[in-house]
Amino acid sequence: MLALSPPLFPSFGWPLELDPINQDHQINDCFYGDHQCTETTSESFLHFPVPSELPQQLDQLDRSTPSTTAISSDLNMVKKLNHNASERDRRKKINHLYSSLRALLPATDHTKKLSIPATVSRVLKYIPDLQQQVEGLVRKKEELLSKMSKQKGNLVHHDDDQENQVKTAAARSSLSSVSASQLNDREVAIQISTYKVNNNPISEILNTLEEDGFSMLNASSFESFEGRVFHSEKLMSLFEKRE
Known part of the structure; x- marks a missing residue:
């Protein structure tokens, strides 16, 4: 024998079959013009009993299946939360950039809190002024370096000239020479070789000799190459030699 399977759709307590006798009786009454039968049949058809388990089953179905809404x-x-988070990050970055921009301004502008438009306007005005100041400082630096270089060059050149003059004077003075020879008891011949740049006039030499008791008889001088001057004097002693 086959086991009876449960019905595919639950009956929810509804009667699937009617009593044949009652069904025929109701149909005959309707065909014979029983108006009461028609109303009764309609009401019984439209107002069928609802099972008590149906609301609970529908409620469980609504809870187990989420709605599309x-x-x-x-x-x-x-989406709204992600948008709000992105907007907060964007504003935070913008505020950080404006703070960094405001920090570049002079200290006098930090005493009062500037709005964002005022900060941008002040920075746009401050940047050209700062560029002009930097260019002016660069020019001053170049001028100072040029002056220092010239002064240093002049100082070195002056020191070199002085050093060369000292060396030249020392060399020439070391090359000057004086020689004297006695001609007789009262006459002496003197030869002097020196450089013109030494600026030793022969008159001063003669004055010194006259103070020592000599009188010049004759003198001659001439200049040779490289500024060398030769003097020759013949002197006579004013004092007689005593034996």
């Missing part, structure tokens, strides 16, 4: 609402909420 709820899912859409959750997605919109997630």
